[in-house]
Amino acid sequence: MKAEVRNPIELTTIGVGAPRKVYVPENLSELRSLLKEGLRVVGGGSNAVLSDEGPPLISLEKFRDVTLSGDLLRLGAGVTLSCVLRLQRKNKFSLFEFLSGVPRATVGGLVAQNAGAFGREIKDFLYSVEYLDIESGEVLRLNREEILNSFKYRSSPFPERGVVVSATFKVVPDDSISEKIKRIVNLRLKKHPPFYLKTAGSTFKNPSGLSAGKLLDECGFRGFKLKNLKFSEVHANFLINEGGAPFSEFLEIVETAREKVKGQKGVDLELEVRVV
Structure with a gap:
């Protein structure tokens, strides 16, 4: 597995903190061994701040599987928001347009934080979550009912319960999705830096x-x-x-x-x- 030292601006969008060594596991086995060492996962860093000192981190950038089957979309934790928005425009469905314009966000990070904007949040569309349980080392699944009971405003059971490796979402057909994404981006540019x-x-x-x-x-x-x-x-x-x-x-x-x-x-x- 690859390991390299990355600067704060490579790891987070705000660029605060000090450089960190980052491991990039290729599969669940490698991820499991890193978690046993007590290392933590960093996503795209769109809503994260690094401390000045700390142990190495884990990036799930290799976990980028995408499967669209009917109205269910399964995404690996490392899939980027921009990738999903491109898929939405291509296949004309509604899902993450309310987050349009958030830089470098990844599915794993969005799920773990139950990210939201403009009155909507990730849990509204989340069908199931597959995660690597920290204690057992097994891949477990959180279903829709468990999601509704455990996800709160800007919070979820993760990473305390385990590391999100993939998530499945319910999508809705929308022929005007490209216009909606553009409108959200323009709105964000007006209200945000x-x-x-x-x-x-x-x-x-x-x-x-x-x-x-x-x-x-x-x-x-x-x-x-x-x-x-x-x-x-x-x-x-x-x-x-x-x-x-x-x-x-x-x-x-x-x-x-x-x-x-x-x-x-x-x-x-x-x-x-x-x-x-």
Whole structure:
């Protein structure tokens, strides 16, 4: 199996942290042996932040099987969002268009975080999940009923229960899917920072009935900068890495925001980005 050292910007879209050694298993057997060593999986890094120090990571970029059978689409954990969107346009079906424009996202990461946008989330379309159980080393399956009972807002049983290796989704025919994808991309460009900036998407989860971005804005964090990191002028819940920010700077600006929002609004903000 291949192993190489990768820079933060190769592993995450925000580029915070230090370089890490990454193993790329070719199959379940190799993945199983790496998990026994206590290593963790990193996806496309669209909503993740690396610490400055840590053990090697695992990439599932070789797990990219795609099978469309009737209204069921089975995707390997390493399949990218952009690949699925191309498949949607080609075969004219609805599925991930609400996530259009999210850079470098992979199926495994989207499932593990129950990613969502514009009032929709991954669990709405998730039919089953196949995962490598950490304790037994066996591939187990989560069915639709178990998904509905265990997936919550921006959270799932993974990676605590195991590593997602594939997922099956229910798709719906849609002849206008290309237009919908284009519309979502344009909407995201209007409401969010440009795709080319180094950001990890939403920094904090929306508290129940509230908007994290609005709370941050009202507390003066729109455009607020601390060393190499700043909250976007376009959307206050998006952190932008303007230089080679270390993890310590990420912690500093996040804690500054949390303390002020807690003090002024009485609300505890919870991170949506995943710290690796």
